[in-house]
Amino acid sequence: MVSQPxxxxxxxxxxxxxRRSLLVVLALHLLGAVLFWQWQNRQAPxxxxxxxxxxxxxxxxxxxxxxxxxxxxxxxxxxxxxxxxPEPLPLPQxxxxxxxxxxxxPVKKKVPKPIEKTRRIAxxxxxxxxxxxxxxxxxxxxxxxxxxxxxxxxxxxxxxxxYSQAGEDSWRSRINSRLNRFKRYPKDALRLKRQxxxxxxxxxxxxxxxxxxxxxxxxxxxxxxxxxxxxxxRASPLPTPPADTFHNGVVELTMPIDxxxxxxxx
Numbered sequence: 001m002v003s004q005p006x007x008x009x010x011x012x013x014x015x016x017x018x019r020r021s022l023l024v025v026l027a028l029h030l031l032g033a034v035l036f037w038q039w040q041n042r043q044a045p046x047x048x049x050x051x052x053x054x055x056x057x058x059x060x061x062x063x064x065x066x067x068x069x070x071x072x073x074x075x076x077x078x079x080x081x082x083x084x085x086p087e088p089l090p091l092p093q094x095x096x097x098x099x100x101x102x103x104x105x106p107v108k109k110k111v112p113k114p115i116e117k118t119r120r121i122a123x124x125x126x127x128x129x130x131x132x133x134x135x136x137x138x139x140x141x142x143x144x145x146x147x148x149x150x151x152x153x154x155x156x157x158x159x160x161x162x163y164s165q166a167g168e169d170s171w172r173s174r175i176n177s178r179l180n181r182f183k184r185y186p187k188d189a190l191r192l193k194r195q196x197x198x199x200x201x202x203x204x205x206x207x208x209x210x211x212x213x214x215x216x217x218x219x220x221x222x223x224x225x226x227x228x229x230x231x232x233x234r235a236s237p238l239p240t241p242p243a244d245t246f247h248n249g250v251v252e253l254t255m256p257i258d259x260x261x262x263x264x265x266x
Contacts, residue, residue, distance in 0.1 A: 167242050174239040175255065182235040185259060186223035195261050196220035198228045201254045206246060210236035219259055228257045 189195070198219030203212045213232045218225050241251045 168245075171239060171242060172255070175253075178235050178238060179231055179255075179257065183231055183257075183259075184227060185261075186221075186227050188223050189221055189259065190261070192221075193261060194221050194224070195259050196224055197256050197258045198225060199254060199256050200228050200232055201252065202232050203250050203252045204238060204241055205250055206240070208237035208240045210238065211250065216254060219257070224259050227259075231257065 196219035199216040201214050201216050202210050205211055210232055213229055215225055245251045
């Protein structure tokens, strides 16, 4: 028979307390070491551990290609490609309006009326517009109308009895001479160098007093027209008319008044 060795602490049921006591002793030592280590850390600053150096081996970076653009010039940016425009949507077709057509009445053409040609009846000129100078005796005898029919005043609805042409011319000449003595050239007409001929109508009584005066045609300037009216009134009374020129005690006469810079008076 094989003999079993004897354990130092006796039987197996006796080894368990010994192990427990060993574990308790180790735990006490470990606790004491931890307390002692904490106490040393409080007494002296702990030295910082040296950082670990880690070396990493990697491939060397490839050099970027040299920029061929000279300094000072910006690289031209590529133009953005134009985006394709969307195709326009087809417009819906509107139905044709079925409006009834209105029949218009036919346009009547206007028939041009025939133009009636009116004949102008030549009116006899008044004796005031006749030439002042006496025509020669031969011209008067060559088919001249009777002096009574040729010499009539221009008064409306007034006809004078026949009188001598020489007497009328002499009377008109004396009236012109008196008007020229009283004529005054307006200053603004002289400054503007304006001249003209106006026609005036006036009525005289048997003593030659001017009863009424009116302008028949303008001389071209308002100041000249005013002077024509004032001239006839200023020169009144005028030379006495011939006895056979009166109608109802008055005589009406129309004469031209000439304003010329050649014989201007002011």
